[in-house]
Amino acid sequence: MEAIINRIRATLPAVNDDILGYITDILETNKSDYIDFQEVDDALRPIFEEVAHNEREQAAIADLCQFVCDQLKLETLSNGNDSTNEPKKLSTPVSIGHYSGNIFEEVSSALFNVADRSLIKPLNESTTVSQKKLEKAEAKLREKQEKRARDGGTNGENKVQARLEEAVVSQATNKKLLTDSENGDTASRSYDVHIDNFDVSYGNKMLILGGTMDLIYGRRYGFVGRNGLGKSTLLRVIANRNLVLPSHIRILHVEQEIEGTDTLALQSVLECDERRNALLNEEKELNKRVQISGGSSAAQDSFISKRLTAIYAELEAIEAHKAESRAAVILNGLGFTSQMQAMATKEFSGGWRMRLALARALFSKPDLLLLDEPTNMLDLKAIIWLENYLQTWKSTILVVSHDRTFLNTVATDILHLNSQKLDSYRGNYDTFVSARTERLKNQQREYEAQKEYRDHIQVFIDRFRYNANRAAQVQSKLKLLEKLPILRPVEKEHEVHFRFPDPEPLHGTIMQLDDVAFSYSKDSRLILNNINLSANLQSRICIMGENGSGKTTLLKLLVEELEPTKGQRHGHRNLVVGYFTQHFVDQLPMNINSVEVLQSRYPGRTIEQYRTELGRFGITGDTALQSVLSLSGGQKCRVAFSLMCMKNPHILVLDEPTNHLDMETIEALAEAIKKFQGGVVLVSHDELMIKRVCTEAWLCRNGSVTSLEYGFEQYKKLIESELQY
Incomplete structure (x- = not known):
């Protein structure tokens, strides 16, 4: 109160x-x-x-x-x-x-x-x-x-x-700080963000307790932590200003795709510059008034002339003439061709409208830019472009990402959420890992040293507690114990372990495409042509390529969701395929719990069997009984993995499986794939995942699929040579 x-x-x-x-x-x-x-x-x-x-x-x-x-x-x-x-x-x-x-x-x-x-x-x-x-x-x-x-x-x-079931926020506010922010001169205003002593909860779960956040203007903060701890919730809380922030700081949160309308993609980005739009609209209105008046009033014409001069000067100051080219560069970097920039936003899929939302944010240059998993919607070419673009960013960025390479390239600082606390580290993600490891070692050493010292004093107290001659010494030792700071042992994070069920053995080639071609209609162009691929239980194949190059179409041909226009697909008669895609994650029923999800799809088994399957992917205890709606994106992915494995597949076909997974979970997934006794076909842009898991690389480009002898590094060099800034 x-x-x-x-x-x-x-x-x-x-x-x-x-x-x-x-x-x-x-x-x-x-x-x-x-x-x-x-x-x-x-x-x-x-x-x-x-x-x-x-x-x-x-x-x-x-x-x-x-x-x-x-x-x-x-x-x-x-x-x-x-x-x-x-x-x-x-x-x-x-x-x-x-x-x-x-x-x-x-x-x-x-x-x-x-x-x-x-x-x-x-x-x-x-x-x-x-x-x-x-x-x-x-x-x-x-x-x-x-x-x-x-x-x-x-x-x-x-x-x-x-x-x-809503995020709840409590914050101790500094009245003087807020008053100074409201009344201070524009030139002297600070754009640093300081939030002290705040709590955030969601439903019955406390996410952050007594948190403190300091974001220095111009620095780029990577925000990391396990799935479900509240990273995305905190970004929404900041964006909605549930936490009190200075009103002059402009905040933009890229979370949802833009609404599809008749507005052209390029124009949609240009509309973000409200000041430029206001000046251009005023200029049009004034010119219209000049034409209507026809020079009837000298005083009015003089006023309009002066105002137009001021408008042109201001447009020149904000470099309004460069706005269209700057917007086009951003869109091109995110994968929008010239033809796509001239398309209406309603013609784009949800993933492309998410890219438009990101483009609008980059163009508008807010004082605090909040990004939640921005690489999920991008291919490798767009990710590399974004990494380079953000390194030139002048204001503050707070980004939640699971992409270790992205954080190593972009972040100047790391915020780590763990045990309801926020800790700040200088440097990129690799620097954070080494610094945190050293900090935890020092914390454990201090705890053990103090525990040994306390035990030594306690032995003396217990030995002479009832000795009248030593009463003064005992009292002195008791006071010494009271003055010692209370240290706690290092809380070890729960280790993440995934385990795919071992399939029944099959020998030889279990899946094959022979001279396959595909188009969605007879009159449309071929998306894929002359495809010849094969896989067995030892295969660890990565499919790479830009968005729209046909990677997902190729996966659908492999799992028989699509029929080839030409050629044939061959599969072992006993072959069982496990297919994972973000589409399945989005279509999970939200109003029931994880056990009920498996029960509805595969009825007739015991509750213990369902819980065992969920337990393979870390959905245990009360988490398995929570509604799917209340689970984080990473936890929903785990439920989808459990669904995929209910039929003991021989080969896993995985389309961007690392989206929404935290670092530790990605490592657990990579380890589980390495130990899996079946085959794996993987589409991913996560560099570390590809390097740890895959032994073969296929490049989807220009309707064909070719093998890359040097794998991911060869593809990355090819992309970098084609990038324009």
Whole structure:
């Protein structure tokens, strides 16, 4: 409650202690009634509006109500073990003694459950809240309490649980810092981000406790940590400004694909520059007015002429004439050809619209750019281009990525989320790994040394505890123990282990394409032509190529989702294929748990069998009983792996399996693939995965598939030679 009071004081300086006491008692009477924003808004907005003295304070009321709601959710979660539902009495007097008659009785009985009116201490000091506003607020509160009682307990509990499945934030704010940010001169404003002492929870799970984040302007931060710890949630919290940040900092979060419309791709990117668009629109309007007036008013023409001169000067200052070429360069780097740049956004697939969202973000140059797995939607050529482009970025970047090579190239700092804490490291990902390993070793050594010292002192205390002659020494040793800092042993992260089930043995070539060609219709061009490939149980094949080159089409021919236009596909008569694609992950049913997902697809087995299959990929314990909706992207991938392995496949056909997996999980997947007794055909742009797993490399390009003698390195050099900046 102290955090709420501090936030109210910071937002509304005119509020007095009487009003704060009154608000406190409203909220403490039954916190669970106010974990919904609308209920808090209905109860407190009339009061806040009375003490808000300017437009800025009025505009901040919605955020203030949201903060109160979030803080009460956190307090409700932290007191979750307290099952008592008894009404609470007032802990302090309420200063509303000047109210009288029916209003006083209604407030006492309906809100506070106070039978003894002696608890109310009247004061002569008057409050700034009007009686009419108070009556309206109390009537709404009573109405909502009565409605909740009518709805019944079970239904109410379900609604509360649904509301708790949202990220909840609590933050200690610095009033002086925020005031300085609002009132300071533009030239002296800092674009560094400092967030101290904040908590983030999701549902019943605490993600970050007492977190501190410092983002220095101009640095590029890689954000790493295990799947499901809250990295993406924290990015959304920052983007939505649930954490208080200086209002002058422009934040852009690339998370969702843009909406498909008739707007051309290039124009969609140009529209991000709001200042340029506003100036161009004003220029058109002024020129139109000149044509309409026909020089009828000299004064008006003079004003328009001066304004147009100012507009042209400002357009020149922001280099508006270069905007179109800069947007085209960004789009080209992300894989958009000249023809694609002239296409309407509605003509692109979801993956390409995600690229457009990234292009818009790069073009608009926000002060803080938030990227969540940006390499997932890109091929190797676009990734290499993006790595080079971001190294020239002038403002701040916070990027969640599982791509170790990308983080080594782009990041200047690493933020690590672990055990509900955020730790910062200077340097790229490899530097972070070595620094963290050394830090953990030092922490363990300090703990062991102190433990040995404590044990030594404790032996002395136990030996002479009842010796009167040594009483002073024993007391001295006890005080020494109390003064020692409390060190904790290093918490070892849970190791990730994957295991694919061993298939029945098959001998020789188990899958083969002979002179295969494919097109989606008779009149369309051939996407693939003259393809001759084969695989056996020892195969570890990587298929590489740019987006649109036919990699996924080739996989679908291998797994018989598509029939060849020409040629033949041969497969062993007992062959079982396991096919993984992000498409399957996106189509998992979201409203049931992981065990039920496997049960619905493969009925007739025991619960233990389903849980064993999920356990192969780290979905264990309560996680297997959570709804799929509540799982992280990486955990959903694991469920999809479990589904794929329910039929014990002989060969795994994997289309971008590392998307959404954290570093440790990717390593576990690579190790599991190496130990798998069947064959593997893999499409991936993850350099480390390819190098660790694959022994053969096929390049899809220009409708053909060719073998690369030197594997990934040969392909990477080919791409780099073709890049333009």
